[in-house]
Amino acid sequence: MSPQRTPEERKQRAEAVRAGCTRFVSGHYPRKPQQVLADLAASTPPDLDADIYGSGSLIADFEAEVAGLFGKEAGLFFPSGTMAQQIALRIWAERSGNPNVAFHPTCHLEVHEEGGYRLLHGLHGELVGDRFRLMTLDDLKAVRIPLGALLIELPQRHLGGMLPAWDELKAMTGWAHDQGLITHLDGARVWECGPFYGRSYAAIAALFDTVYVSFYKILGGIAGAMLLGPEDVIREARVWQRRHGGNLVQMYPFVLSAKRGLDEHLPHMAAYRDRAVAFAAAMSAVDGITILPDPPQTNMFHAFFRADPDALMDAAMDAAEESGIWPLRWVKPAQIPGWCTSEFTIGSAGLDIDPAEVGALFGEIMARVRE
Amino acid sequence: MSPQRTPEERKQRAEAVRAGCTRFVSGHYPRKPQQVLADLAASTPPDLDADIYGSGSLIADFEAEVAGLFGKEAGLFFPSGTMAQQIALRIWAERSGNPNVAFHPTCHLEVHEEGGYRLLHGLHGELVGDRFRLMTLDDLKAVRIPLGALLIELPQRHLGGMLPAWDELKAMTGWAHDQGLITHLDGARVWECGPFYGRSYAAIAALFDTVYVSFYKILGGIAGAMLLGPEDVIREARVWQRRHGGNLVQMYPFVLSAKRGLDEHLPHMAAYRDRAVAFAAAMSAVDGITILPDPPQTNMFHAFFRADPDALMDAAMDAAEESGIWPLRWVKPAQIPGWCTSEFTIGSAGLDIDPAEVGALFGEIMARVRE
Structure with missing residues (x-):
């Protein structure tokens, strides 16, 4: 008892x-914070300049590095993934003129963001497939409304980090592109799926038009995320980031800890x-x-x-x-x-x-x- | 030449x-960042726990401290003031059913936020008064549409930190309240106006329903802001903060540097x-x-x-x-x-x-x- x-x-x-x-x-x-800050101070060059409103070489170099890792033209550092993903989907929705985004019923936007994508951006989330199983191509084909975008989370956090087989993933994203949809990768834990697919991050990301990655989970950063994609989308995302209040005057503790996390944990x-x-x-x-x-x-x-x-x-x-x-x-x-x-x-x-x-x-x- | x-x-x-x-x-x-981080590490107790998604005593105690300083029921730490102010105005607009907010033509929302208040929140900014002079009670009385809220920036940054006389400030906020408007203080630099008014921050804030303050300008913090107001407004603001992507997993570098800034510079x-x-x-x-x-x-x-x-x-x-x-x-x-x-x-x-x-x-x- x-x-x-x-x-x-x-x-x-x-x-x-x-x-x-x-x-x-x-x-x-x-x-503890004291140890994290002391470690960061010890590993930071004394002459490094702070970022200011997202500019400066510290952030620009890191954005280029991660964009390169994922084979994308450009990257934008964000204080949070919630902001990065809503913005990516808003930009794509304005381009397509279609606010309907297909995603899994346990998608972060649906279950952890208090409806932000609806209330801030007027988007509609079309929940596809079964909550307790991965989304499949058949699930996607069964959708009865026109879609503008498809979001896939790799790995699926609320299913214990489950991943679709490579062929199924290719079939879903290929079908989406054939239908004229854009594809967005919710890569909150994308670092973790490299060993399963046995492919580079760039090869995985090549199936998607935009990619969000996070730095504070397995990478152990303080906070922070990045949106990766075409140059013109990222340029527009900078404007939306300011609208969201995410263009912070300084983010170097996040960026420095993210860089350390990549070095320490990715291998x-x-x-x-x-x-x-x-x-x-x-x-x-x-x-x-x-x-x-x-x-x-x-x-x-x-x-x-x-x-x-x-x-x-x-x-x-x-x-x-x-x-x-x-x-x-x-x-x-x-x-x-x-x-x-x-x-x-x-x-x-x-x-x-x-x-x-x-x-x-x-x-x-x-x-x-x-x- | x-x-x-x-x-x-x-x-x-x-x-x-x-x-x-x-x-x-x-x-x-x-x-430089290296020095800031080293100083923060040196002044942080080794057993201090990190905040997580805005909770934990580090942030809660600081929110209570600043709320007390401004005589408000509650406070909410934000990564940016852009986010804090849009959210405050959205909450007030939903309560009043009126999206019209009166502010000065050089208001931060109008000139530095890429239209976020319109595009994310569907608010209308009614520009009141002359760009090169302070807003006056007469300017407010001349507005021809029904207003839901009045935002006043103290001091007015784009007029070199100009401040309305105390009686004029009282007259404007009093008129607003008589008309059923709520009043919001854009206090990005509010710390600076204590000497001019010769009054406590609580006495100044008493003229306003909600107050935003910033920690990275004269206080020298890394980044961060706070929204102060009634308990129920702040509780709702926490939900909007998550919607905005501003409920960061950890913000302790911002909070620790804000606390230091208050101690170092406010006196x-x-x-x-x-x-x-x-x-x-x-x-x-x-x-x-x-x-x-x-x-x-x-x-x-x-x-x-x-x-x-x-x-x-x-x-x-x-x-x-x-x-x-x-x-x-x-x-x-x-x-x-x-x-x-x-x-x-x-x-x-x-x-x-x-x-x-x-x-x-x-x-x-x-x-x-x-x-």
Whole structure:
């Protein structure tokens, strides 16, 4: 039986337990702002000038570097991906004269942006396919309204980082282009799908007219994103960025940390993915745990636990207290009663944990749940 | 005669001259990103936790502190003022059902935001009064359409930081409230008007329903702003902030530098203003220079020079090279042929320059222009 605790008590306990942990199944080792700032200061040339309203060589060089990595003409650094994607879709909608954008029901624009694309830009999001499965070419063909654009998220975050097969991806984007649609890549976690496709980022991005990438997730930056695409689209995006209030007077802490993140983490994406596959295999061997997707296709996956969410969290914190290994950050109810779910994103901290330890940790957690 | 130079050559020369200067008429001593980050790291407690999506005690405490300073119920930290003000006006417009906002023709929303308030929020800006004079109560009374809101900028940046007399300010905001309008304060430089009014920031803000303040101008922060107002408006503003893409995952470099800026510079606003008055007096004694407003009412003022813009810039750089004192950042053509203008904002660096030196410097510059 799980003890009675209020949500606030659970939250405080989790923070205390986490502070005592020295190893972490997901993510990178946590760093406090003081350490991040000191590291950035130490790695910044003393004569580097600040950016000002998006201009200056620090940002321009980085925009060119990332644009090159994705084979696009130009890039624009943004404080957030929310802003970058709405702006890309607004520009394309004005060019096509069609405000209808097709995307998956769990698209970030639909579930995390409070309707901004509708209320700020007058766009319509046409939800395509099933919430619990990837969008397919057949789903797209079944759409009954004229579309202006197609947005695809690679990997699909709310499906545990699932990725369409390369041929299916090519078929969907090819169909869209044949219909006169533009294609936009929501690449919030696009860095993670290199190992699965075994192709360059430029080859993946070549299927899309514009691409958004993020710097603060697996890359560990403070904040920031980039929109990549044709020169004329990016030039117009600069105007929209100012309209949105995103043309900040200075963004160098974001840019400097993004550059560091690329250098530090991009070379290890395959190692993170391999470790995720190994962790997931160890966890799926535990009774009452189901992995999505199994095996993982990137360094992320979702796990479903046959357990009450509070009971699982309490058991996870008990196990973390004993082991010093932080197992998971949050637990949410799953669709099926009696089940709950959590998200795993394996980063550099996971490289220091043996998959067998993860199996034992979650075996212990599930045993406590069943007590 | 001024030598022939391209705009790019002038820009490069100005950068080189500025790098060689050790004293600065306007602003604070320049600091490179490396130094700013190192200083921030040194002044940040090692155990301070990062903010996440606007939550956490670092931001919450700062919001409460600034809200208290302005006597408002609540505050919301923003990456930019552009975003904060559009959102405030959108919220008020939805409540009143009236999209018409009255503001001065040089309002930031009108001249620096690429029409964002129209294109993102469907608002109409009713330009009130004369571009070269402050808005008055009589100007407001002459408006021929129903208004939903009144925005007043204190001080008026494009009039050299001019401020309405307290009684006129009270009359305008009182009239607006009598008419059922809401009042919003564009306080991009509101810190600067404390000495002129001789009243607390709370007393000034009491005339307005919502207030925007900025942290990166005279306060020297990296970037960032805050919207202050009633609890329910700020709660709704959080939703709009997410819609705008301004609910960044982490903003602690902005927040930490804003807090430092308040501590470092707010106590010296009167000293900065006094020095601006002294500099302006010394400059206005030079033949061919006119000051707006004369005397300055804040630490900022505009100067008009009877000179060709390029000739003035060349003469200013010559004088800066000789004196090691950086006189001005840019020069723009003025309305009247044969005149040009520049903006002066006196900060901590100005405290180390004697007003007589400024008079001599600009005397030398104008003498060179006349050669």
